[in-house]
Amino acid sequence: MTAATKAKSAKKIKATLTEADLAVNGGRKTIKAFGSKPEPKIGVEEAMALVSLWGYSDGTLAKVRALLDKESVGSPHLARYYCPKPSRVAELEAYSRDLFGVKYALGVNSGTSALTSAYVACGIGPGDEVIIPGYTFFATAAAVIAAKALPVIAEIDDSLTLDPKDVEKKITPRTKAIVPVHMVGCACDMAGIMKIARKHNLLVVEDNAQSCGGKFKGKFLGSIGDMGCFSLSTFKITGAGEAGLVLTNDEYLYIRAQNQHDTAACWRPQRYARERQPGELFAGQNYRMSELEGAVNLLQMQKTKAQAERFNKNMQRVHRQIGTFKNTILRRSNDLAGDVGYRLVMFGKDAESATKLAKALSAEGVPTYGRGDSNARDWHIYPYWEHIMEQKSATDKGCPFTCPLRNAPLPKYTADMCPNTLDYINRAVFVSVDQWWKAADCDHVAAAINKVCSVLG
Ligand SMILES: Cc1ncc(COP(=O)(O)O)c(C=O)c1O
Structure with a gap:
């Protein structure tokens, strides 16, 4: 259309129409319906993309597609908020509250974001210290x-978890929280840690990424401290992709964790309202869990209790048959009945004997691993956290290591600062217990361990 014709037709419209012609005033509606046929934004192709993740054969996928094509279901809503009820994430939270016996549960998108939400909720920030284990x-x-505080690294003990005695030594006026981490299915000494925390008025954030379903003295791990954090990633015993969970009994901490996990405030009864109490609103992040993760992790969580019972039963059946040896000892458990039990851990006399032991057990058919080369890089052991050891920062300002609010020298960050931790890890031999082993399988594993240890010591 040329400029001249454009001006002509605009003049014509102006000349013929009046206010009464507007649909809003009762005039004729310009568009009655659109002639286009929309395709669902998230439809059969997306559903097939999901099903294909399970690795079914082409034949099965073709059958599923044929079934799906027959049915028109519209477009699903895969986000947790404003989705047609019930939200799978909300169902996962409700199930977790009941299972773990806590008042509040919050689904998030990873174990790391669960921890960050919990730390921020606890008010941990610049100038503060948080005690964590070196393993x-x-x-x-x-x-x-991420919470802009500094980790203080403490020793583990012969349970392979945080040593309460060392924790007490590492408390300073800047300490805000202790983080017991329940490693490889095994509970920390929560009685000892809670006692120290209460004595020094510190918060406790349990990192239960590795021990979902485990217990300490009858209470579920993750439900004992002020907050409990879980990873529900596919690499964990409960978890199917990338997700996490935060537990607490404290409403204020829960609200603050919600804000950190969703700064768009979709979780609030009135999203854009001013804060109902100081500390409720601050600039958080987006760690929301999607409905996809909610759906699969609800099922995973429903399997947790029975799964932990199967693992523990098999681990204990092997454990009680293992003899006493001069140089090889079993890991001390803070609560054997509460361990998830997917690993049975032994300590060799030294790193060399542990490597020999692991090799000999593997040769007998026992799924075993040890550290092997004690210089092998592993981000589960503090000397390899160069990010901390060398104070690496995302910017050249060095935050939070250079934080002026600290007013004290940096915590100790040296490779030899936790000698007990290095010793235990280098001497540890891990037997992978299977929840599906039959009694006879457990007996064969125990027999193999006794055979190898009676020869190697
Ligand atoms: C002890 C521990 N804490 C935290 C995390 C972090 O979880 P995610 O990978 O889901 O962020 C992991 C995961 O490996 C873990 O093992």
């Missing part, structure tokens, strides 16, 4: 940095 996945420490 845990690096994420426990990374989340402290």
